Amino acid sequence: MNELQTQLTGSDMLMGLFLPIGIVLMFCSRVRFRNEIDAALRMFCTVAIGLLCFWAIGFGLAFGNSLFGFSGTTLFGFSIRPGEVSPQKFLHYAILSVIPSLFVVGAMMERGRLSGSMLLAAAVSVFVVPLVFHWTWAETPTGTGWLAVTGFQDPGGSLVVFGTAGWCALAVSVVLGPRLGRFNAGLSPIRGRAPTITMLGMWLFILGKLALDTTFGAVPGDDMEWQIIVALLAASAGVSIVMIGTFLKNNFLSPGDWSPSALSALIAVSAVGYEVSPILAIIIGAVAGVLRAVTRNILEHYEIDDIGNMISMALIPGTWGVLIVPFLVVQEPGNFNLFNLLGGQVLGLSVVGIWSFSIVFVLAGLLNRTGLLRVNLNEEQNGLDLTHFGSNSEPAFALRQVSRTSGNLHPYDFDLKSELSTLLQTFNGALQEFQLDVHDAGQRTNLGKTGDIGSTAAIQLAVSFDAMRLAAEEVNLLIEQIVRTQENSGNSISEKAGLMSAIRLILEQPVEDVGSLARRIRLEIDSDELESYVRAANAACGRLNGKLNSVLQLIDILQSGAPALQHVDPVALLEKISPKLKIQAEALGTTLNMSVESSPGMIQGHPLYLAKLLNSLVELSLSRSDGVSSVVNLEIRDFGDGVLFEILDTGPVLPARALEALDEPFSRIADDLDIRDLDTIISVALINQLVRLQEGTVQFKSEVGVGTQIVVRLPYFEDQETA
Template sequence: MFSTISTQTVTQPELISAIDTIWVALCAAIIFFMEGGFALLEAGFVRSKNAMSIIAKVIIDVVFGGLAFYAVGFGIAYGNSNGWFAFDVGITTEDLGLGLTVSNKLFWFIQLGFAIASISIVSGAVAERMKMWSYAIFVVVFCTIMYPLVANWVWNPNGWLAVRGFNDFAGSAAVHAMGGFAALAAAIVLGPRIGKYQANGEANAIPGHNLPLAAVGAFILWFGWFAFNPGSTLGAVGNWELIGTVATNTFLASAAGGMATMFYTYFRYGQIDITMTINGVLAGLVAITAGCNVVDANAAIIIGLIAGVLVDVAVLYIDKLKIDDPVGAIAVHGVNGLFGALAVGLFATEGGLFFGGGAAMLGTQALGVFVIGAFSFTVTFILMKILQKTIGIRISKQEESAGIDAVSFGVEAYSTFE
């Protein structure tokens, strides 16, 4: 038989902790499920002969990155910081200074979702041409050291950016720009896929093999974002108004991003680009993630509209530079992560430039996101060069032509039965 506990024996702090635990646990689980969205989105955007390799990379993100973040990364991010890094290992039982009403273990689990989301951005940009074990090494370094350092700066109460007042509520900079600029460096060092660019520099289209699959992945990510952003409140009790604001702004920006891309591609190319529209929705989500707690609904729409155009412009510019990004990760996450962090300094209702706050907040936001972007790009570039000179990072031409799935895994995404 189940025992019953009288509510009279439960104190108010215990009730608050119980409610907040349910909220954070639910959001953490949904955020974790976003990895399924990454897997489907990226698999749909690549050729069928490499679909399973993308699934493998996302699994590597979770298993290698998750264990690395548990063993070392979390302590670096949220331990006792000197402003730049911490030395704690594992999940401490000490007070983290964040005013949590949930256990440190549950806080670790929701932060795990942010860490593996950031590295999953890179997996799409290196699709169809990077060696699995080289990628696994990069994932370990990223989730052990690189991402945790940035999380320390932004979200640790002693972090140097946190102390300066840098506002990155759910990670436009710390998660998305971090992943996006790492993706940029990795794509540059790897070089383009065979046949991507002509001798005159013109890009050849290499269409994804299953756009409905990519769309389903995007909808899963879209759904998950309503845990990603509102879940960053880290508690429900007393935060109902903030949760409502964050959720509303998240939707409005994403919808505006998709609509802007639809109109922009229609008037530029004479027809709606559905592939780009998918990225337009994601761009709006990325851009609002930093400031969803401090901007009003109208500003969220404007941010989304700008992001929806910016993503298409960025994709074309990146292509002109002969940087091959099969899924548009650099444009969606890097460019719009940067824009989203800057948008806080423009549109925040308290302190934003457009609301009479002067340039101080904008300056802080610019400093933070540019340091994060430069750090992520530089460290990734150096690490990729080291891997390139040692164990190698690129698959053979024969493997690239035949497809990673058949050569490396001995399976194909779509078997043919006679």
């Protein structure tokens, strides 16, 4: 190899670093703001630890002189002599070796301990991945990997790298369990912080994968340009088939599926070294995209938290790519035996899957038993930035978001943004003032020296400010939604103004509550009173967060298309959410009675929307209750061609404005409303929209001195009705 070729290979190999960088960006962009520092730094540490471990031990186990085809015995880091190992070869496999570790650490995002994730990453880089490399890819003077001897082929690392990564990540996800609220019916989905960075990560992944494969890995040769075209065609087919299927099923496109679908197709076609025709590449990519979507649904069914759909992206598409190798790769004359080749591939799939999953599953289980795997409840709620690095997102970070975007808005929009910025600044100032007053009061009462009382107050204060920070995150998401709404010409000025009034009403009450608490703290108080004020501030933050979530849910429902309706068992769903509803009723001193008059069958609906509907029905009645004397009755019964949900309460009547705002709620909101009527308008509109999306009907009847009756009718599923 001459000097020019060496330089080209070295620069191309550096482009291979785009592959792990892309994976890091795809994982980090799918976490929430309170975990972004932790996500970025733990992924950086994973790469650093992985490279050191692979240099010291992993490379020798993978490519040292073979011991019975099972493990390498030479070329460990400190014993490597200059010129003994090609730098290009080491860099190529070092980059590939950190990918499974990144998947393991990524699968632990937002709930895994930093120490446990680093221990697992080191174990995967030292032990799990190198032995898989040796079994499948090693060709040494003393022997060849035992799986390679059986005829197993995976030139692009479809299974060896990405299948291993998927199995390892699946194992740790099963042991760790999902994030809080990930699969709770009726709650808003967990939102990633930066979908655009996910797309950037996808492109870097593609560039890095092609750079590695076309310079040193699966397909070095003179047809590099054609191989790149084949790879891009496969990736395009993978994302296109999923986009079309999603749109036909849900009547909207899900951007969270685009990147994983494209990359799953690229992973699958790399198993055959891109040595296929464009038509076959498109077929391989399309099948891989469908398999990834099916795998995602299976993981969600079993409540396995697949952050960013990365497990489904690597696991089954990698398997699909390896299985088609015997049918597509040209074999040497006289050595073609389809049965033997397919048997070697199946053996490799089984061995790699069992080895990767079982080792990580056992190690994760041991770490879990010692408390090193998952953070506790408070730490997860507070965010891992604070838990691991002592950092925290400011409650006013939404102000920075406003300042970045305000210059691109129309004058009317800018006025709204300026007003919202002022409100948020006032709110943040009230929090800071409250914190200083608590500190001063603690000094006056010697709170920091009173042991348990001081510790409890400090915890309550931390929880209070964390709740407010979470509310600020929701406000930021709402601001982004306002910008999108204003860019839509179909929205009227009255709707924009009403939405702004709603946010103003929601923010003003917590500001007043926290300010009132701060004024009381400045008086002479004892330790018990100070602790109660901290709890009250925490409650104010919690109420704010709940109200903002209600507004966000209503905006999402108003802008969403009709979902694909399914068979839903309303009784089973009610049993699942009833404990939460009963706790809320007890806290308000209200009697909540729930009954099923008959045994209605499966209705035509959507599980998530029906859960939100039942929650909204009961919560509306509870919020309108007038204390201990109030009674709320929820009854489900058969009603001809459908199921009837009837809820009765003895609270105050619904305001007329709420019943007039069923279809355009924000056009009826103004500054003269009180916060209770605002809550009612949002709840009534949400109920109406949820019923409409499930092709049902709803009636509201409210009378002074009697109470409120809400009757919802949802049809049976068509198959059941005809039966």
